[in-house]
Amino acid sequence: MPDDRPLIYARHLVKRYGSAVAVDGIDLNVGRGQAFGFLGPNGAGKSTTMRMIGCVSRPSDGELSVLGLDTATQGPAIRARLGVVPQEDTLDTEITLFENLVIYARYFGIKYKVAKERARELLDFVKLSDRADVKVEELSGGMKRRLTIARALVNEPDIIMLDEPTTGLDPQARHLVWERLFRLKQRGITIILTTHYMDEAEQLCDRLVIMDAGRIAAEGSPRELIDAHVTREVVELRFEGRHTDELSDIADKLDGIDAQVEALPDRILLYANDGDAAMSEVHGRAITPSSLLARRATLEDVFLRLTGRSLIE
Template identity: 70%
Template sequence: MVENRALIAATALVKRFGDFTAVDGIDVRVAAGEAFGFLGPNGAGKSSTMRMIGCVSRPTSGRLSILGLDAARDGPAIRARLGVCPQQDTLDPELTVLENLVVYARYFGIPRRLARERARELLDFVQLGDRSGDKVEPLSGGMKRRLTIARALVNEPDLVLLDEPTTGLDPQARHLVWERLFRLKQRGVTLVLTTHYMDEAEQLCDRLVVMDNGRIVAEGSPRELIARHSTREVVEVRLDLDNSDAPDKLDGIGERVEVLPDRTLVYTEDGDAALAEIAARGLRPSSTLVRRGSLEDVFLHLTGRTLVE
């Protein structure tokens, strides 16, 4: 990717808080029209990176260009062209759905008449047009999230930052948000998002990075990352706990074997052939599952399965 065509260009980017290094010398390029994701466990540096991209936190060192402008010097000019959907909804519960957008638009100097027109268009886009006169407080979590996304678009931004856009939503609401974000992608809007949901990253991201301990440990499209760090299929088997040597009998089946407390994973290119070999070795699992390799397999392989608080 050519740097001068990148909407985001970070080189050796570092963010420290005292003696703690949250972001440790990362390089990132995001092109116009791309949907780009940051994945990583808690404390990996995703939020610190997003805050620097959003020009609300200055880099400690390194270079960061947003929309062709210097993030350290041109923060106000950059923020005027950004749309931001924070992890927590910050809507005004005392205002109506429509008023939340109109008041927010006024911060960008958008004339009231145009602000109301744009607000109504955006409410239709996020399927909240029929709730424009309602107060915010009674809305469901999914509706509030869609309203927050609409608010992020009110200034017609060149770049939209979305921090955990569907956290806490039920499956139906998540899929509706995904569909609206996909529509934005189709319109050529550049999206940068953080997410803990691997299926969300696979659905939305053209390209992504996996961060761990402040560094980028992998980069590519979801398909590329799965091909590089996992296998085409994964066989999940539950073995008899009384047969302690059962996992050893799986050695050599597939590319690698991972023993978990509740099941054993066999990473392979051919799940059916692996199952046949398991049976040929005299093992009789209590349950078996053959599934395709996923971004979650990549994520856990690169960052580990230990819970990070």
Template identity: 65%
Template sequence: MEHSGPGADEVLVEGRSLTKRFGDLTAVDGIDFEVRRGEAFGFLGPNGAGKSSTMRMVGAVSPVTAGELRIFGQDPATDGPAIRARLGVVPQRDTLDEELTVEENIWIYGRYFGLPRAVVRERAAALLDFAQLGDRAASKVEPLSGGMKRRLTIARALVSEPEILLLDEPTTGLDPQARHALWDRLFRLKRQGVTLVLTTHYMDEAEQLCDRLVVMDHGRIVAEGSPRELIARYATREVLELRFADDDHAPYAGRFRGVGERVEVLPDRLLVYTRDGDAAAAAAHDLRPLSALVRRATLEDVFLHLTGRTLVD
């Protein structure tokens, strides 16, 4: 069921000047954001940006140091159990019981929520089909692939039929095929009306999954919008990537001042931001680069523009 019309703009999570400190360390530094019903909302940024600390506050398992946080209009400091009952949580690392079977992992979780045994069994069967694990229901968890374990962790989090699913770095450590299989499942969930909140440091993941996202760096939000809006605002339509034999690419940057709107010098390549990548490549021909690649701009370029560094440095 698609969400539109009344309730589509209902704010389920709202942070105002939200802050988290651990002693002298400020992990989350006064951020403002809101998550609306039915959308996929992302926190994008490098490790240590404050994404996981934010997620733990939204999950009502880590107290707010300062500022305000409301989830379903409730305060996690006083309504933690009521909030947690309406959330599904997929932590960064799978916390499955490897000694149990695939379906037993879901049964136990459902019983933990106090659901009747018959309801849990019925939901578990449907969720295992959804996670493409129906044929592995009676298998032990331990020998499953990383992608299967991740899908099982998501299926387990859905047994209580949560309104919001929190996903912390959902595809870290998975191979490309497993990541795409997982994205497909999450896309289907969103179409069913589940609100997704995720953290990631993968550009392609944020572009694939998020309707809206905030870019975080050093505990602060440096930009907010849809992937398309952010790319339009902070990058150009195309990017020319050049590699030269010299270790230092900086001396070549001057040649592109008039060709592109912006030039970035990275340790291993030169990025020319331009409307017409092929024209920029033609201008570079006599410089004899080792390689010249024209690509469309991505969220990686947005992050580089906003912070002066790449997400994976």
């Protein structure tokens, strides 16, 4: 397969469950060695798309190839070259870390001697060598996550797929997982992930898609998405003790300001290319918030602008 051919290629990809459409005609191109992310609210179609890429759910319509192979007819060959990190850890808690990796390697037909060598290498890679002979039940959540990533690498996959890789981890554990994933990308392994952490997407992803209602609402690098959908800076105005109606009235007083104004239940946001100038205009209109903060726009601002702020169950 030529190096410039996408490892994951989808055209008009559809997944239906009865009359419900979970994925509604999306196109994807994921290149070799990329870190590619799926963002979106619950029910947007992220996990369904990942299941089709992982060959555990067949597309209802459209074209999908992974590693140059047809997912509809060559699923076992594709799965043999994938590493999968599910959202929930599925480790065997009553045996040791070393045994978890060796046994899992044997499922891929890897010889016992090679499996043992690979287990030692992977435990070192995820900084768990000193815990090799400890039972999994004794590990912290962050350690279990790192072991799950190590397990996904025993077959030396071309693509590793991670579903919410750092959910529930403390900041130190999250950053260690990020570092390990960055090293995998440096090795040329293609990373596919879903996440609800916008800072995680900005840190890890070369490109990403934001999905909503089964469709792709936007695609690009984190920087491209920020530049295309929000301004360079965001000014946050907070008013302690003010009700939603009062904030709406204050937002009306900002009409004509050189910024996009969004009134939220607890604050007002001004999307501006020059945050300092926007703050000066606020003061010039005799508006006195209890706190005033200018910050750079983030991927979270893009996400909320495109998908809305209402909670989706």
